[in-house]
Amino acid sequence: MDLAALGLVFVIVLVVLAGAVAAMAFGQSLTGRCLRGSCGGPGAAGPDGESLSCPDCPKRRHS
Secondary structure, three states, X not given: OOHHHXXXXXHHHHHHHHXXXXXXXXXXXXXXXXXXXXXXXXXXXXXXXXXXXXXXXXXXXXX
């Protein structure tokens, strides 16, 4: 594989990954929900020492 073909593969992969990230960002902003997933459990803390609990999300529905 020559350098031109390698560069083309790199650009194609970069465009595909950027498109996937953009699609996920668009979908998240379209739904307006808070991000979900594992954040280290209930004892997880941010760099400032404050809790990273999910109830801190301003869009969370309280039941």
